[in-house]
Amino acid sequence: MIDKRFKIANKIFKSRLIVGTGKYKSFSECAKAIKTSGADIVTVAVRRVNISNKNKARLMDYIDPKKITYLPNTAGCFTAEDAIRTLRLAREIGGWKLVKLEVLGDKRNLFPEMIETLRSTELLTKEGFKVMVYCNDDPLMAKRLENAGAVAIMPLAAPIGSGLGIQNKVNIKIIRKQTKLPLIIDAGIGQASDASIAMELGCDGVLINTAIAKAKNPSQMAEAMKLAVISGRKSYLSGRINPNLFGSASTTNKGII
């Protein structure tokens, strides 16, 4: 089966792996990991410039936004107003309209505040943003986001940065069945096999930050994730066998001596 192109808001991307740029030891380590990951979208955050240290290195000096698509996020926002302010600023830096909305409701578990998330999706869409939405794995909420104009549904696999892997495969499968929008697992991936499972569930992509950035060897883990995403996708498209409780011999008994 030939794979269809990975398309978000009518733009085609080569890699189904999206990589976060937070938590790395240095910008150079981050840039190296992004390169080996093969990602052509990276998430970035909007923050105050340090005005007392003018010579401090900047992310944009290491990762060229002309070569890699920057996906500005709303990390740290707890209301729709915060999120809109942040993304308007992001748009002003360089005209980005494709954005990742993330409105949190609890500082400890970092779960998305879905009422504010839905409201933000509506407001941002009206303003012309193409909104990829970080959300919980609730199929009903995913549907409402879709109706509100989201361009991608991005449910968590587990809490942000937890590395717990996919906790609720059933919900992800249900969301997959009900939407034609790009479905991207965002948050909770811990190791390469988690990324493969996400793709085998029929997701269109995976967004990974902590599992790469905090690995002992981020660049190598980035490559592992790249391969896992490719492998999981191919596995999904190939049509798996039906699971069976009993064995089925691989060798025929015909001609046995």
Next chain:
Amino acid sequence: MNIKNKIKITVNGKQMQIIPKFTLKSLITKLKMPLNKIAIELNKKIIDKNRISKIRLKKGDKIEIVHFIGGG
């Protein structure tokens, strides 16, 4: 310029003193900020970067200058 004539503004949460009629462009230049890598808010309103030479700062103005950092 007499120090008494200086006006106080806030940039990224920090107080700064500038001479009256100082423009937003002069501030960005003074801070050595690369214009293509930042966005500017003046009193919570986003400022078109092409217009900063026309904006004169006033006493009590609150300016936010932001850029992209690493994030997930």
